[in-house]
Amino acid sequence: MSPKALARRLQRGDPTTVLDVRNRDEFEEWHVDGRSVTAEQIPAVRFTQAEALDTVDELAEQFADAPEPVVVVCGEGNASDHVADMLSDAGVAAENLETGMEGWADVYLSTEIPHADATVLQYDRPSSGCLASMVVSGDEAVVVDPLRAFTDRYVEDAADYGADIVAAIDTHVHADHVSGVRTVADLEGASVVLPEGATRRGLAYDAELVENGDTVSVGDTELVAVASPGHTSEMTAYRLGDLLFVGDSFFLESVARPDLEEGDAGAPDAARRLHETLVERYADFDGDTRVAPAHYSAQATPGDSGAYVATLDTLRQRLDALSMDTDEFVEFILEDMPPRPANFERIIDTNLGQQPLDDDEAFEMELGPNNCAATVPEA
Missing domain, CATH: 3.40.250.10 (Rhodanese-like domain)
Structure with a gap:
């Protein structure tokens, strides 16, 4: 097989x-x-x-x-x-x-997410549960949370739609995989787009920096930045009509872990920021807004289209954490977090541009589960 x-x-x-x-x-x-x-x-x-x-x-x-x-x-x-x-x-x-x-680590699937304003592809690496997205409108395309290992795939798929990639976006500084934003930019002459807060974390290369409310244009439409701190301080989601690319804010069966940026000491405060994002800031979005996360667990079930997408109302009903008050939420997500992603500190440094990593090393370092969620659903 x-x-x-x-x-x-x-x-x-x-x-x-x-x-x-x-x-x-x-x-x-x-x-x-x-x-x-x-x-x-x-x-x-x-x-x-x-x-x-x-x-x-x-x-x-x-x-x-x-x-x-x-x-x-x-x-x-x-x-x-x-x-x-x-x-x-x-x-x-x-x-x-x-x-x-x-x-198994080389498998990369794509599934279309139906959308009224653009063609949206969700990319799935089942060996790690990492998800990325590409938005195509007219002759332009944007990739969100790309993986370096599959840079050629994004370029080829965009070309199949008659589009050039004009921007490569990271929702935050990833800790579980090596980002592909710079390699996509090198191949396509695209802009690298990162949250402004990445500079506070030591960003060591030039990028287009965005804050809450800024937009990234693609063809006849645009993605709107939504500040979503918690998993990391600079975490930024992007809204495309009724679809919200939430990065690692939360997932279809869990919420994000808050300890990868500041460790155990800073995790409680980060968890409070995450609660504010998920319960207060996201309350401004209609319940029919669809959520496309950057990861999924082995127990997640894709939607009817085959993509890992669910509405906010569905997630509010499914995830008990979203109905908790702040103190209960913090206690819940800090109680029993899984091990941190393998090699996460070196991967973060690489994604900030603070140290080089060749393609073979990058591939080896990111093998395994992503472990970016605070809890792991039981089988």
Whole structure:
């Protein structure tokens, strides 16, 4: 099975068993997951031993009632290929994930978000739950929260629509992935657009800086900046008609974590700012306003279009945190946050332009879950 085919299965919610034959520590750090996934971990060496002892059938028995197919995964697709063959010979509907977790990290899907004023594409990296967007109007395009690893994809897709990318926007200084705003700008001659507050955090390269109410034009329409502090001090959302690109303000199943900029000491104050953003500032928007976040968890369910979008009213009903008072909200999101994203400090420095990072290093550093939410939904 190709990584893209697996990603489409999980996007649809098709029941799938994923057998990871890497070591336990690798599995626990990062593995294929999703709301329809039954994830199992058995190291490849156990299958090698079973093959020598002629006991593969005994290992295969535990998959008798598992959702099919059983997709076998390793780092590069080699050990898993042999395990898939063994399971198939034992009567299990098993398939190898081509190119393994390396190939899984390369998957990048796009889905159109219906919109009256522009063509809007949402990009989905299922290996990390990172989302980006592109807005096309006439012969111009703007990308929001692009990933460096997929710069060519944005340029190619814009060209398919007969458009040139005129601006690359980051809603904030990302901590989980290496930003693509500068590489898009280099390829397309586009403007790099960042929140003005990024300068306070040590921005070390030239960019077009925006504040609340400023606009970014694209063709016959525009994106309006909406200051949304909390996840970070400079966090800025962008409104396109009834669609709000909220970055990491909140997600379809959780709210943002507040500790990646100032650490544990500054997290309570940041959480209060986040509450003000989500409960007070966003109260100015109609409940039918659609929210497009920059991340999603493995348990998130896409909307009818296949994109990860929901209305504010839906999220207000779904997320208990949005009905809490300030003190309750702060206590709730600080109570049990997941580990910080891997390599987050170096990624932040890279995104501020304070240190260089080549493409191979960047790709390796951002592998794994994004962990930008304050809480992780249970399966």
